[in-house]
Amino acid sequence: MNKKILIIDDDEDFVAITKTIFESKSFQCVSAYSAKEGLQKIKEENPDLIIVDVMMEDMTAGFRLVNTLRTAEEGSEYNAYSNIPLLMVTVFEDVTKIDIQKKAGTTLLPVDEFMRKPVKPRELLTKAEKMLA
Amino acid sequence: MKKEFKILIIDDEAAIRDSCSQVLSKEGYFTETAEDGSVGLEKAKETKPDLVLVDLKMPGISGMEVLESLKDIDPDIVSIVITGYATIESAVEAMKLGAYDYIPKPFTPDELRLITRRGLEKRRLLLETSALRQEKKQMEENFISLVTHELRSPLIAVKQYFDVILDEEISGKLKEKQKEMLSRASERIDGLMKLVNDWLQMMGIREDEVAKRTQAFDLKPLLKEAIELLKPLADKSDVALQLKSLDDIPRAYGDKITLKHVFMNIISNGIKYNRKEGKVTVSLREEGGLLAVDIADTGMGIPEESLPLIFDQFYRVRGKGTRKLIGTGLGLSIARKIVEAHKGQIKVHSTLGKGSTFTVLLPKAQQSRKQNKSAKKVHKKGAGLNFNPTSIKGGQRNE
Structure with a gap:
């Protein structure tokens, strides 16, 4: 079975590009264009890896999605998905004055990897393959 | 709508406090009084007055010190000095410390009304200026985040397309000439992204x-x-x-x-x-x-x-x-x-x-x-x- 990757981003171009990159390596891709739709798709598709943007419906929609997943306790509808590997992407840079890259993997930003856009196709593939291994 | 101005009167002489308060209340201002500098500063912190009348010569904290501390409470506060010794020197000294005007004792109710009215006009202008400044700052901040998102997102999308097209393992073989032109286009996008980033940084340095x-x-x-x-x-x-x-x-x-x-x-x-x-x-x-x-x-x-x-x-x-x-x-x-x-x-x-x-x-x-x-x-x-x-x-x- 080919691994399934869920791409959640309100930027249609980013979704299309990311799909092209992963499909070239025969990954199966599904997409969502908002955090809300993303949560729905997680339950429907049960992906092997999630790529999620930060700013969608609002400035921090992506952060909230990540928290919903990671803090889902037993009995919660997301509990079964709380350990899916997460890769976060964002265009944000200096404006926030916080180096989020370093925060990846901590309780503050409980994702496995963090990348700034534009992401390099090769780097994205390497990271994703490692996370899926 | 007319704003109700708050006036604080700091003077150790009860007669002055009461008469000032009476005259100014009749004008429709909200007044408060304090018998010395430290009580005055406490009340100023609490009520955030628009204008303060300060006697220069008081026991305890001097009027000059009160003037200085008032500016820390609210830099736009308007203070008027009441001075018994109508010396130019002490008035000038008070002005240097940020007093807006001075009124020599003894003064008539009309003189008090006039000087207060002028002081409050100044206060109104200061408040307007400060509101405008605040608004300008807010606009600048909003503008920066808008530019960040709206300007960088499309550039990043274009850059990503170039990266994917130029990666022949993903998108298939390109002709040499195509590759050359696309690479150059990609470099120009890099330059433009750098420009946007630099410019945003420039706006962000405060x-x-x-x-x-x-x-x-x-x-x-x-x-x-x-x-x-x-x-x-x-x-x-x-x-x-x-x-x-x-x-x-x-x-x-x-x-x-x-x-x-x-x-x-x-x-x-x-x-x-x-x-x-x-x-x-x-x-x-x-x-x-x-x-x-x-x-x-x-x-x-x-x-x-x-x-x-x-x-x-x-x-x-x-x-x-x-x-x-x-x-x-x-x-x-x-x-x-x-x-x-x-x-x-x-x-x-x-x-x-x-x-x-x-x-x-x-x-x-x-x-x-x-x-x-x-x-x-x-x-x-x-x-x-x-x-x-x-x-x-x-x-x-x-x-």
């Missing part, structure tokens, strides 16, 4: 933000770090990097994040505009009570007529040596803006064909605090002497 992060620190490790980060670029350009410093150098006082950016910018310029097998020497020394960092390169140098312009936004030296280098013309103006936010200075000395030396002067740890304080006082004095409404404009422009 003196208050820098001040918040300011601390005492050693410059040498920071310079070392900047040099290390630029080593790959230097190696690629075949330029040697060197750091020279005396062992016993006092600590600097500043914001490490933005200063690192300054040094990295100047050093990378030194590398970019250098010759093959050239070098960039960074040295740390003291100069006239300040710390000086010299960044000397062995590059092409800057033509004399360009020297006064290189710190201007978007200015780039044109010549056959610089044509191929991608740059935004913002690097040095950002550097200067940061250094000036530190109350420092940036200088350049250059000889055509031999190289350029940039010198960054920064305050030392101990000294800088004192300097900032005295600078603040001078500013205060200046503000206190603004009597007429037209001078508000001048102050605004200085912000």
Whole structure:
């Protein structure tokens, strides 16, 4: 079975590009264009890896999605998905004055990897393959 | 709608307090009284009055001290001094401390009404100015985040498409000519992205933000770090990097994040505009009570007529040596803006064909605090002497 990757981003171009990159390596891709739709798709598709943007419906929609997943306790509808590997992407840079890259993997930003856009196709593939291994 | 103004009367003489309060209440103002300076300041903190009448001669805290502390509570507070000894000297002294006007004892109710009305008119203008300033700041901040998202997102999307097309393993084989043109297009997008980032950074540098992060620190490790980060670029350009410093150098006082950016910018310029097998020497020394960092390169140098312009936004030296280098013309103006936010200075000395030396002067740890304080006082004095409404404009422009 080919691994399934869920791409959640309100930027249609980013979704299309990311799909092209992963499909070239025969990954199966599904997409969502908002955090809300993303949560729905997680339950429907049960992906092997999630790529999620930060700013969608609002400035921090992506952060909230990540928290919903990671803090889902037993009995919660997301509990079964709380350990899916997460890769976060964002265009944000200096404006926030916080180096989020370093925060990846901590309780503050409980994702496995963090990348700034534009992401390099090769780097994205390497990271994703490692996370899926 | 008419705003209800609050007036605080601080005077040790009960008769003055009561009569002032009576006259001003009848005018429709909300009044409060205090019998000495410390009670007055307490009440000022609580009620945030628009105007304060202060007696200069009181037991306990003097009127002059009250004036100074009032400005800390609200810099836009309007204070009027009541003085029994109608001496010009004490009135002038009070004005210097930020009082708006003075009224000599004894005074008539009409005189009090007139001077209060004028004081409150001034207060209204100050409040309007401050609201406008706040609004402007808000707009600037919103604009920055809007530009960040709206301008960078499409650029990033374009860049991503190029990256994917140019990756032949993903998108399939390209013709040599296509590849060449697409690569060049991709580089131009990089340049544009850099420009947007630099410009956003420029908008983002604010003196208050820098001040918040300011601390005492050693410059040498920071310079070392900047040099290390630029080593790959230097190696690629075949330029040697060197750091020279005396062992016993006092600590600097500043914001490490933005200063690192300054040094990295100047050093990378030194590398970019250098010759093959050239070098960039960074040295740390003291100069006239300040710390000086010299960044000397062995590059092409800057033509004399360009020297006064290189710190201007978007200015780039044109010549056959610089044509191929991608740059935004913002690097040095950002550097200067940061250094000036530190109350420092940036200088350049250059000889055509031999190289350029940039010198960054920064305050030392101990000294800088004192300097900032005295600078603040001078500013205060200046503000206190603004009597007429037209001078508000001048102050605004200085912000």
